[in-house]
Amino acid sequence: MTYILYYWPFIPGRGEFIRLALEDAGVAYRDIAREDSEEGGVEAVADVLDGDFPALAPPVLRAGELCIAQTANILCFLGDHHDLAPADEAGRYWAAQLQLTVTDWVVEIHDTHHPLGPTLHYEEQKAEAARRAAVFRESRLPKFMDYFETVLERNPAADDCLVRGATSHPDLAVFQVLEGLYYAFPRTMQGLGGAYPRLEGLRERVAARPRIAAYLESGRRLAFSEHGIFRHYPELD
Amino acid sequence: MTYILYYWPFIPGRGEFIRLALEDAGVAYRDIAREDSEEGGVEAVADVLDGDFPALAPPVLRAGELCIAQTANILCFLGDHHDLAPADEAGRYWAAQLQLTVTDWVVEIHDTHHPLGPTLHYEEQKAEAARRAAVFRESRLPKFMDYFETVLERNPAADDCLVRGATSHPDLAVFQVLEGLYYAFPRTMQGLGGAYPRLEGLRERVAARPRIAAYLESGRRLAFSEHGIFRHYPELD
Numbered sequence: 001m002t003y004i005l006y007y008w009p010f011i012p013g014r015g016e017f018i019r020l021a022l023e024d025a026g027v028a029y030r031d032i033a034r035e036d037s038e039e040g041g042v043e044a045v046a047d048v049l050d051g052d053f054p055a056l057a058p059p060v061l062r063a064g065e066l067c068i069a070q071t072a073n074i075l076c077f078l079g080d081h082h083d084l085a086p087a088d089e090a091g092r093y094w095a096a097q098l099q100l101t102v103t104d105w106v107v108e109i110h111d112t113h114h115p116l117g118p119t120l121h122y123e124e125q126k127a128e129a130a131r132r133a134a135v136f137r138e139s140r141l142p143k144f145m146d147y148f149e150t151v152l153e154r155n156p157a158a159d160d161c162l163v164r165g166a167t168s169h170p171d172l173a174v175f176q177v178l179e180g181l182y183y184a185f186p187r188t189m190q191g192l193g194g195a196y197p198r199l200e201g202l203r204e205r206v207a208a209r210p211r212i213a214a215y216l217e218s219g220r221r222l223a224f225s226e227h228g229i230f231r232h233y234p235e236l237d
Numbered sequence: 238m239t240y241i242l243y244y245w246p247f248i249p250g251r252g253e254f255i256r257l258a259l260e261d262a263g264v265a266y267r268d269i270a271r272e273d274s275e276e277g278g279v280e281a282v283a284d285v286l287d288g289d290f291p292a293l294a295p296p297v298l299r300a301g302e303l304c305i306a307q308t309a310n311i312l313c314f315l316g317d318h319h320d321l322a323p324a325d326e327a328g329r330y331w332a333a334q335l336q337l338t339v340t341d342w343v344v345e346i347h348d349t350h351h352p353l354g355p356t357l358h359y360e361e362q363k364a365e366a367a368r369r370a371a372v373f374r375e376s377r378l379p380k381f382m383d384y385f386e387t388v389l390e391r392n393p394a395a396d397d398c399l400v401r402g403a404t405s406h407p408d409l410a411v412f413q414v415l416e417g418l419y420y421a422f423p424r425t426m427q428g429l430g431g432a433y434p435r436l437e438g439l440r441e442r443v444a445a446r447p448r449i450a451a452y453l454e455s456g457r458r459l460a461f462s463e464h465g466i467f468r469h470y471p472e473l474d
Contacts, residue, residue: 053334119372
């Protein structure tokens with residue numbers, strides 16, 4: 001079976017969390033909105049959102065008969081099917097909890113440049129963004145970094161894996177958030193110094209996984225830009 | 238087994254989504270922070286957040302050996318164990334997708350009064366809140382209402398259940414969001430007129446479920462107030 005990913009073609013965005021899991025799992029998938037074909041393009045995304053099981057927003061993943069939306073939900077599905085989560089009930093819910101905490105983090109990162117919501121452009125909310133970004137840098141960013149560093153510290157199996165002693169879907173997601181934060185807030189992230197050695201260890205470990213390393217070097221990896229979640233506006237850093 | 242819920246004792250907040258599922262399931266649970274005992278009170282919440290499997294925020298549910306955080310994650314767990322979700326894989330992920338869309342909605346509702354994030358008080362961000370609430374009323378509220386109305390319309394099994402022809406955890410969550418919206422935005426909600434008959438049908442159906450009806454009449458049901466997610470600030474309505 002070949003998975004089909006439905007996501008906007010020009011930004012990493014939330015779709016990138018799914019791409020990383022698919023790449024790490026080494027499974028076949030079509031990134032359909034990036035295909036220059038009859039059934040590809042952004043129309044494919046619009047169509048799947050308006051199906052019998054509608055989704056409010058992409059990403060959506062088609063897996064044979066199944067059609068699943070919501071980033072964390074898709075990642076839990078891929079975790080279950082491709083050994084990116086523990087098999088036992090406690091471990092599965094623990095991995096899902098961490099993934100949903102990443103979801104919360106991503107919302108707060110997005111809202112640094114869109115504190116008034118996704119309807120208005122950044123240019124219509126620059127003053128509010130400056131205030132929200134300051135609170136994020138000083139209070140919310142350290143709160144999330146502290147939290148995930150603590151999770152790594154308390155994991156008896158490994159201090160560079162969030163769950164068990166092997167890679168799980170939250171590791172891949174935290175890797176992507178860290179990459180995005182270094183892109184969007186380079187000054188702030190450099191200013192953290194060496195305060196989060198375990199998170200840095202996780203980041204290096206994920207980047208060095210053979211399939212992830214190959215993916216990051218490939219043309220499939222989309223660059224960050226001033227569209228999507230992680231945006232580098234120097235005035236917010 | 239008696240479940241233990243860890244949540245702030247004085248607000249419905251995100252804990253109320255868990256309480257509704259526990260009440261509907263008819264299971265025994267302790268709302269531990271509301272207990273006036275040695276092991277109760279808010280200290281119990283602080284302790285569980287800082288455990289071996291730390292949580293960024295409550296609610297947390299203890300189920301024997303399991304300790305689960307993140308509202309949607311807890312609700313999926315209760316759904317699986319108490320017939321508040323379909324048993325088949327496609328149905329479980331569909332219910333989870335809807336629950337996570339409720340999560341997104343709740344964040345946007347919260348952010349109408351806290352667009353600069355949870356660190357600052359409402360009084361420190363009133364001007365920003367007025368702008369964000371306007372966007373919410375005009376654009377985001379209809380988007381979410383349209384979405385869930387469409388899900389009900391396309392459900393072949395019932396038009397007042399989101400999933401299958403019986404109650405599931407997303408029904409209870411959407412009920413709570415509608416209750417909160419009528420509290421926080423009474424003018425706006427009345428102004429929607431009869432545009433969402435299926436959502437109104439769901440709301441009436443859930444309120445009439447025997448265990449939910451008994452709960453809503455009981456002293457266990459906490460009232461909405463100007464703390465927590467759903468706040469009635471007339472200037473934002």
